[in-house]
Amino acid sequence: MINLRSDTVTQPSQEMRSFIAKAPVGDDAYGEDKSVNRLQDYCKELFCVEDALFVTSGMLSNRLAILSQTSPGDEVVLDYNYHINFFDSAAAASVCNVLLNNRFTEDGILTVEEVDKALNSKPRYHYFSQLKLVSIENTINGWVGKIFPFEQIKRLRRYTHEKGMAFHLDGARLFNAHIETGIALSDYADQVDTLSVCFSKGLCAPFGSVIMGRKEIIEKARKFRMWLGSGVHQIGFQAAAALYAIEHNISSLKKDHELTQVLKYRLQSVFDLTLHPNSGDTNMIQFSLEKCMINSDKFIELCEERGVQFFSWLPGIIRAVIHNGVSEKDIHQAADIIQDVVHKYSKKEVG
Numbered sequence: 309m310i311n312l313r314s315d316t317v318t319q320p321s322q323e324m325r326s327f328i329a330k331a332p333v334g335d336d337a338y339g340e341d342k343s344v345n346r347l348q349d350y351c352k353e354l355f356c357v358e359d360a361l362f363v364t365s366g367m368l369s370n371r372l373a374i375l376s377q378t379s380p381g382d383e384v385v386l387d388y389n390y391h392i393n394f395f396d397s398a399a400a401a402s403v404c405n406v407l408l409n410n411r412f413t414e415d416g417i418l419t420v421e422e423v424d425k426a427l428n429s430k431p432r433y434h435y436f437s438q439l440k441l442v443s444i445e446n447t448i449n450g451w452v453g454k455i456f457p458f459e460q461i462k463r464l465r466r467y468t469h470e471k472g473m474a475f476h477l478d479g480a481r482l483f484n485a486h487i488e489t490g491i492a493l494s495d496y497a498d499q500v501d502t503l504s505v506c507f508s509k510g511l512c513a514p515f516g517s518v519i520m521g522r523k524e525i526i527e528k529a530r531k532f533r534m535w536l537g538s539g540v541h542q543i544g545f546q547a548a549a550a551l552y553a554i555e556h557n558i559s560s561l562k563k564d565h566e567l568t569q570v571l572k573y574r575l576q577s578v579f580d581l582t583l584h585p586n587s588g589d590t591n592m593i594q595f596s597l598e599k600c601m602i603n604s605d606k607f608i609e610l611c612e613e614r615g616v617q618f619f620s621w622l623p624g625i626i627r628a629v630i631h632n633g634v635s636e637k638d639i640h641q642a643a644d645i646i647q648d649v650v651h652k653y654s655k656k657e658v659g
C-alpha cells in the first residue's frame with residue numbers, strides 16, 4: 309500500500325531503531341534524562357535559542373506557546389487555515405481559554421495589515437479581549453505546504469514588538485521550508501518569541517516536538533506541560549529518535565520535494581483534475597474533484613482498492629503528502645491510479 313495520507317505515517321529506519329535501543333535514559337521529571345537533555349541542547353545550538361523543551365506532540369507545543377504567552381480571555385490572531393484553528397480550535401477554547409481571531413486571508417499569509425485590522429476591529433478597553441499573540445505557520449499545512457515569505461515574517465516581528473504582542477511560529481514543517489529556501493533555522497528562530505518544530509513529520513521520528521524561545525517563556529511552558537499531565541519520565545527513547553531524525557534526516561526532505569514535483573507534473577496532464585496552485589511548493593499536492601462525478605469518500609475507497617491512500621481535506625478536496633516512505637515508482641503508480649479513477653468518473657465520458 310502506498311500511503312500518501314500524511315508525512316506522519318513515516319516509519320523509523322533500522323538505524324534509528326538501534327539508536328533508540330542504545331539511548332541512555334533517566335527521569336525527565338528531575339531533568340535527569342540524558343537523551344532528552346542532549347536533544348534539547350542540540351536544538352538550542354541549532355536554532356540559537358535560550359531554551360528548548362521536548363514535548364509529546366506539535367499540538368502540545370502550540371498549546372504551551374499559547375498558555376505561556378496569554379491569559380484567559382486574551383485573543384490570538386491567525387489565519388483560519390492554520391493548524392491551531394483548523395484542527396485544534398476546541399483546545400484553544402477549552403484548554404487555553406483564549407479566543408481565536410481567525411482571518412480569512414486570500415493566500416494564507418497573515419500580514420501586518422491584516423493583524424492591524426484585527427487589532428482595530430473594535431475598541432480595546434481594559435475589560436475587552438486583548439490581542440496578545442500573533443501565530444503563523446511555516447510551511448502552511450492548509451495551503452498545501454506553502455512557504456511563509458521571510459520578508460513578511462520580519463515585518464510581523466517588528467510590528468508585534470512595537471505593539472507588545474507575542475509572536476509564535478508553528479514550524480511543524482519548518483525543516484521543509486528551510487531546505488527549500490536555504491534560510492537558516494536560527495534565522496527563523498531569531499524572528500519570533502516562540503517556535504515549535506515536529507520530529508514526527510518528514511523527519512521520520514515516531515514522536516515529539518520541541519518548543520523553543522527565551523528562558524522565562526519556556527520555564528512557563530515547562531510548568532504548563534506538567535499541568536497538562538505530560539511531564540513524562542524515561543522519555544529518552546523518544547528523544548533519541550528525535551535527535552537521530554534532526555541529525556540525519558533534514559537533507560532527505562529535498563528528495564521528498566523532488567518527488568512531489570514528479571507527481572505534480574503527472575497530475576497536471578490528468579483531464580478533469582484541478583490542482584491547487586500551491587501543489588509542489590514543498591511536499592504536498594492537493595486537488596479538487598469538482599469536475600468529476602465522484603465524491604471524495606468514493607474516490608478514496610477506489611484508490612485504496614487499487615493500492616494508494618489519500619486524505620480527504622474537505623469534501624471534494626484530496627491531499628497527498630510525499631515522504632521518505634515513498635519511491636519514484638510509487639509516485640508513478642499513484643499517478644496511474646488517480647488517472648484511472650478520475651477517467652472512469654469523468655463527466656465528459658459519463659455525460
Ligand SMILES: *Cc1c(COP(=O)(O)O)cnc(C)c1O
Nearest residue numbers: 365366367391445449478480506
Ligand atoms: C502536524 C502539525 C501539528 C501537530 O503535530 P502533532 O505532533 O501531530 O501533534 C501542528 N501544526 C502543524 C502545522 C502541523 O502540520
